[in-house]
Amino acid sequence: MSPSGSPGFTRGGLTVHREPAELARVTRALRATGRKIHLVPTMGALHRGHLELIRRARRDINSVTVVSIFVNPLQFGPNEDFDRYPRSFEADLAACEDAGVELVFAPSVEAMYGTDPQITVHSGPLGEQLEGATRPGHFDGMLTVVLKLLNIVRPDLAFFGEKDYQQLVLIRRMVRDLNLDARIQGIPTVREPEGLALSSRNAYLTEEQHSAALALSASLTAGAHAGTGGAEAVLKAAGEVLATEPSVKVDYLELRDTELGPAPAEGEARLLVAAKVGATRLIDNALVLLGSPGVSEQA
Incomplete structure (x- = not known):
């Protein structure tokens, strides 16, 4: 099953949304009942590192967890692996369902960006260093999609892994600089037994x-x-x-x-x-x- 171009659906206790406006309506209605909203942004191909983020997000019994599954084209350079980036949507949904996730956001590129997006986030000087020096524009694209997710979902907490440490620092900087309401929670890197960071x-x-x-x-x-x-x-x-x-x-x-x-x-x-x-x-x-x-x- 592909997330592109199809309507949302419910499977077991999990509801999958495709359209930003519909998910925004649902999360606002939940918040009005006193529930907290926790967001776990991902690009899919879920592994134990993602599942740890989900586990942390679900610790609060009064919260609803939203997992986004979206391979964001804006953060890939022209010679990078966007086309071959691992995609395992059915397995990801099964993992979310097993983990007790209530809401999955799996939009198409068109649903997220429309047909002619013109305004994006600039990541500033830090976005051009370290990863940004090798991957020009990567952090601009990453921050743009994270800002959109934060605006759509309006989470109380959003969870990110510390493996992508520069990403985490820049997201926290964006939240501070743009006076966003969400709090950003960093989670220690999950590793294989031999030490390799899960990715x-x-x-x-x-x-x-x-x-x-x-x-x-x-x-x-x-x-x-x-x-x-x-x-x-x-x-x-x-x-x-x-x-x-x-x-x-x-x-x-x-x-x-x-x-x-x-x-x-x-x-x-x-x-x-x-x-x-x-x-x-x-x-x-x-x-x-x-x-x-x-x-x-x-x-």
Whole structure:
């Protein structure tokens, strides 16, 4: 079943909406009865990381959880993987139903953007750094769809994973700068037992590439353990681990403060890495305590 061009429907306790105006009407009516609205935005291909976001969203028994499933074309560059991005709509619906989700929003591109969209969000200077330097326009497209989702659903809380840490920082910045009502809840990264951060793009990896990709999380662990030695020690330790896997082509390995400004001399910082393994681009990050005897868990 494709989400494009078909009306909404109900299956079990789950209602799927296609049209923004209809979903907006439903969530406003629910709010009028005293229910809280929680939003989990996704691009589908749901995995355990998404299910953890849903689990957190459903903790409040007085809330209704809305999961959006929408592969957003605005955040893909011309040479990126929009056409081949994993799509598993039926499996995603089954996962949502099993998780107790009440509402799914699965619009078509036309329903979300109309035929001639002209106004988008600009992500500012941070949107051109790190991921934005490699993927020009990515964060403009991401923030545009998130703003639309927040305006359609009007959630009390919206849940995002910390794996996409720059995305999380920019969304929080947008909410502050544009005086939006929603609160943004970051959820720690869910990982495979070997440490690899869960991602829909992991499905692209061969067995050999999957093994090589473990160097990303291993590098973050090494960097976090070196935090007492300061920023230089962190980057050195993480870089040495990445250098052991020649098939991992590092795009960036950077240490920033928690708002992604320059790294502090002491205190909390974020170690961020992006690399290609084969044709697949992966990102990860970890909280690091600089100048402190403690060591963070991976984010």
